[in-house]
Amino acid sequence: EVQLVQSGAEVKKPGESLKISCKGSGYSFTSYWIGWVRQMPGKGLEWMGIIYPGDSDTRYSPSFQGQVTISADKSISTAYLQWSSLKASDTAMYYCARRLSGSPMMDVWGKGTTVTVSS
Amino acid sequence: SYELTQPPSVSVSPGQTARITCSADALPKQYAYWYQQKPGQAPVLVIYKDSERPSGIPERFSGSSSGTTVTLTISGVQAEDEADYYCQSADSSGTYYVFGTGTKVTVL
Numbered sequence: 001e002v003q004l005v006q007s008g009a010e011v012k013k014p015g016e017s018l019k020i021s022c023k024g025s026g027y028s029f030t031s032y033w034i035g036w037v038r039q040m041p042g043k044g045l046e047w048m049g050i051i052y053p054g055d056s057d058t059r060y061s062p063s064f065q066g067q068v069t070i071s072a073d074k075s076i077s078t079a080y081l082q083w084s085s086l087k088a089s090d091t092a093m094y095y096c097a098r099r100l101s102g103s104p105m106m107d108v109w110g111k112g113t114t115v116t117v118s119s
Numbered sequence: 120s121y122e123l124t125q126p127p128s129v130s131v132s133p134g135q136t137a138r139i140t141c142s143a144d145a146l147p148k149q150y151a152y153w154y155q156q157k158p159g160q161a162p163v164l165v166i167y168k169d170s171e172r173p174s175g176i177p178e179r180f181s182g183s184s185s186g187t188t189v190t191l192t193i194s195g196v197q198a199e200d201e202a203d204y205y206c207q208s209a210d211s212s213g214t215y216y217v218f219g220t221g222t223k224v225t226v227l
Contacts (some may be wrong), residue, residue: 062120
């Protein structure tokens with residue numbers, strides 16, 4: 001079974017750093033892109049960026065460029081989303097999803113990681 | 120920035136047909152994809168490449184395209200179809216991927 005398993009919920013203070021993870025299984029992790037999607041409380045889906053674990057090629061939405069870093073460790077089939085200095089406005093649910101090459105389509109999703117940033 | 124516009128809400132009685140539109144300039148050149156999201160759950164792909172249905176998605180879900188508008192149709196709506204629905208596509212260059220504003224489907 002193809003699965004993406006995300007790390008658990010996080011509660012952080014403004015200014016702290018954070019790295020959340022997304023582990024793929026049941027398929028060739030290096031052959032598909034992994035994308036990250038933000039959903040702020042009560043709001044819609046926002047496409048953040050994608051990475052190709054095979055060669056770490058990474059693309060960011062202009063809205064998120066410079067705000068987060070997407071990376072991957074293909075040796076353990078895991079993608080990451082990280083912040084160097086969190087803000088209260090980063091409070092949201094973050095989903096990872098498998099993206100098929102050549103299209104925006106995301107066919108398999110993780111269950112999401114809740115990030116809460118509060119002083 | 121590129122935007123996909125959806126109606127905020129659609130209400131429909133059980134057994135009737137719900138139609139959700141998604142509009143943007145680049146849609147004649149780029150495929151659209153549709154996702155269903157139920158409360159507290161991750162999104163699920165229900166339509167890809169404008170009108171293709173993934174395996175496991177009920178036949179009552181269908182998609183179509185006309186000019187700058189794509190439409191998700193749910194025929195014979197059931198109570199379990201109550202959810203938020205999002206379209207997704209790319210800008211005309213295929214560089215930036217975006218989601219639509221989302222439509223809440225309420226089954227009366």
